[in-house]
Amino acid sequence: MALLKTTKLTKVFGGLRAVSNVNLEIHPGELVGLIGPNGAGKTTVFNLLTGVYEPTEGEIEFDGKSVVGLRPFQITQRGIARTFQNIRLFADLTVLDNVKIAYHFHVRYGLVESILRLGRYWQEEAEIEAKALRFLEIFQLADKKDEIAKNLSYGEQRRLEIARALAAQPKLLLLDEPAAGMNPQETQQLMEMIRWIRRQFNLTILLIEHDMSLVMGVCERIYVLDYGSVIAHGTPQEIKTNPRVIEAYLGEEVH
Numbered sequence: 001m002a003l004l005k006t007t008k009l010t011k012v013f014g015g016l017r018a019v020s021n022v023n024l025e026i027h028p029g030e031l032v033g034l035i036g037p038n039g040a041g042k043t044t045v046f047n048l049l050t051g052v053y054e055p056t057e058g059e060i061e062f063d064g065k066s067v068v069g070l071r072p073f074q075i076t077q078r079g080i081a082r083t084f085q086n087i088r089l090f091a092d093l094t095v096l097d098n099v100k101i102a103y104h105f106h107v108r109y110g111l112v113e114s115i116l117r118l119g120r121y122w123q124e125e126a127e128i129e130a131k132a133l134r135f136l137e138i139f140q141l142a143d144k145k146d147e148i149a150k151n152l153s154y155g156e157q158r159r160l161e162i163a164r165a166l167a168a169q170p171k172l173l174l175l176d177e178p179a180a181g182m183n184p185q186e187t188q189q190l191m192e193m194i195r196w197i198r199r200q201f202n203l204t205i206l207l208i209e210h211d212m213s214l215v216m217g218v219c220e221r222i223y224v225l226d227y228g229s230v231i232a233h234g235t236p237q238e239i240k241t242n243p244r245v246i247e248a249y250l251g252e253e254v255h
Ligand SMILES: Nc1ncnc2c1ncn2[C@@H]1O[C@H](COP(=O)(O)OP(=O)(O)OP(=O)(O)O)[C@@H](O)[C@H]1O
Pocket: 013, 016, 018, 036, 037, 038, 039, 040, 041, 042, 043, 044, 045, 085
């Protein structure tokens, strides 16, 4: 069964069909790319999947159930987490607190307990801290745990955003241009981290990316959007050689 399935997913802004009849099917454990020229509708698809926008038409099923109409936080609780094209961190909080915050979506302690700071509260706080530190280690940020997020380099902030998304314990991770602004060495490291976290956490990943070497190197399947519609989907090799894709988007970039 597909983990994520969209059927005729459509979003109209005024007269513009930003997303038009998009059918995606992503299976558990897959690492899938979503590519397309500027303005093709990629981020709008993410905004639909995460409840930022409601579809004008169409269905989104996640884990066998519709998520249409749910609020973003409810969708996070169902198991979809994301990062953003423009990094969104709590800029004035520490690196560690940025990750710990994501856990608080999942941890429940009663009001009285949290006020009185009784046993379970402290125990859970300690567990959260240990888990958050583990994510920081994976993303090579553990030694920066007490730094203020806005003081990190751009590449580090991108990695922190992924660490925070993972801390929400998603089944499906949506990455919006994770390598944007990174140099080739950072991009290479990021690819390895993405592969590793997928295996380690049994994750399913859908990523938007302009960096073709990243998309082609890391994804098993790719969907190509153009003017809101899927014009092709297939393996990286199939996409590279698809004349419609070359015409719409890839041009001379990929050989
Ligand atoms: N809230 C909105 N209101 C009106 N139009 C919008 C809105 N959000 C997106 N659009 C339009 O929808 C189309 C698709 O935009 P979207 O950001 O999804 O494309 P994209 O493929 O992610 O582009 P890019 O690669 O440049 O980020 C664009 O024409 C954009 O201007």
